Amino acid sequence: MAAFLYFLPKVQAGSxxxxxxxxxxxxxxxxxxxxxxxxxxxxxxxxxxxHGHEARVRYAPGEQQWRKIPGVDAWVGFYTADPxxxxxxxxxxxxxxxxxxxxxxxxxxxxxxxAWRGDEDGAGFQWQLPRRTDLDDEGRWVPGDVVxxxxxxxxxxxxxxxYITQRFTAKADESDDVDDPDxxxxxxxxxQEYFDTALAVLSANYRLGRAEVALLGLFDDDVxxxxxxxxxxxxxxxxxxxxxxxxxxxxxxDGPGD
Numbered sequence: 095m096a097a098f099l100y101f102l103p104k105v106q107a108g109s110x111x112x113x114x115x116x117x118x119x120x121x122x123x124x125x126x127x128x129x130x131x132x133x134x135x136x137x138x139x140x141x142x143x144x145h146g147h148e149a150r151v152r153y154a155p156g157e158q159q160w161r162k163i164p165g166v167d168a169w170v171g172f173y174t175a176d177p178x179x180x181x182x183x184x185x186x187x188x189x190x191x192x193x194x195x196x197x198x199x200x201x202x203x204x205x206x207x208x209a210w211r212g213d214e215d216g217a218g219f220q221w222q223l224p225r226r227t228d229l230d231d232e233g234r235w236v237p238g239d240v241v242x243x244x245x246x247x248x249x250x251x252x253x254x255x256x257y258i259t260q261r262f263t264a265k266a267d268e269s270d271d272v273d274d275p276d277x278x279x280x281x282x283x284x285x286q287e288y289f290d291t292a293l294a295v296l297s298a299n300y301r302l303g304r305a306e307v308a309l310l311g312l313f314d315d316d317v318x319x320x321x322x323x324x325x326x327x328x329x330x331x332x333x334x335x336x337x338x339x340x341x342x343x344x345x346x347x348d349g350p351g352d
Contacts, residue, residue, distance in 0.1 A: 096178040097143050098306060099151065099158065101129075101169040103136035125151040133160040133169040163305040170305045177310060180300065188299040190222070194324050196312040204324045205298050207251040210331040217334070219255070219327065223248055247298055250291045255326045257281045262328075292318035295325045 106128070125148045127140045132153045142151040150173070160171035172178055180202045189205035196202050208219045221240070228238030240248045260281050283291070292313070296302055307313055323329060 095144060095147060096172065096176045096182045098178055098183075099140055099142040099160075099171045099173075101132040101134075101138055101140050101153065101160070101171065103132065103134060103138040103167055103169075105138055127151045129153045133171065134162070159309065161305060161309050163303075170309055172309070183300040183302060183306075185299055185301065191299065192324060194317075194320055196317055196321075197314050198310050198312055202296065202312075203299055204295060204321050206325060206327055207247065207295070208255060208326040210327045210334060212331075212334045219331070221248070223251075244298070247294060250294050251325055253281075253283075254291055254322045257283055258323065258326065258328055288322075289313060289318050292321040295321055 123145060124141050124143050128137070129140055129152070130137050132138050132140060133155075140151055140153050144150045154173075157173055157175070158171045159174050160169050162169055177198070179198070179200050184203075188203060189207075191203040191205040193201035194204045206222055209222050210219055211217065223240045223244045225240055226238035227235055230236045239245070290304075293302065293304060293307060296307070296312075302312075
């Protein structure tokens with residue numbers, strides 16, 4: 095099996111620092127192995143989840159790739175010949191989605207947060223995130239808000255949707271070239287927010303952080319946009335536009351609780 099390894103300098107197994115670091119990794123059953131010198135040369139603990147292969151939890155610089163995790167006194171690595179992939183990092187209850195090829199050449203399932211529906215009954219976007227069931231003023235069961243676990247993801251998906259639809263509308267107003275990069279929009283995303291939002295979408299289904307994505311080489315200039323557009327089903331909307339005349343008011347979003 096493939097998995098990430100983590101190195102925690104100058105700590106001992108079971109220490110509060112180690113526990114806090116592993117909380118972010120979000121997986122029980124880790125093996126700790128003390129080493130006299132790890133990445134960077136300090137003693138500490140190599141930590142990893144290799145169920146049934148615990149001997150692989152070790153520091154072997156000639157067989158592994160490592161990088162420092164920015165802002166944290168920890169390192170992340172993997173065996174060069176066996177980098178972890180989507181099957182190794184998937185969460186127990188991933189959201190439904192579609193495969194997107196990332197920078198490592200493998201297909202990862204990107205959750206579809208919004209789905210475009212266009213048929214004889216109407217057209218519009220509908221949120222797909224799990225929602226609570228609530229009661230209306232007449233005591234009838236109705237869809238409620240997104241469950242707490244996914245509310246931040248909902249907010250990030252909404253922001254990207256607002257950005258991409260505003261950009262699309264502005265371009266469509268200017269010309270038929272919907273890829274014109276000079277279209278003026280009011281909602282902007284800086285580079286950090288762009289990549290972080292794509293990471294948030296991926297990490298809904300996979301145990302990934304910034305350092306893990308960078309170490310595996312999952313992102314390039316193009317990948318985050320494809321991840322985010324897939325998450326809001328924009329390719330389906332664009333394909334529909336090629337066959338149908340869109341509603342005069344533009345795409346409609348059925349928001350949670352509406």
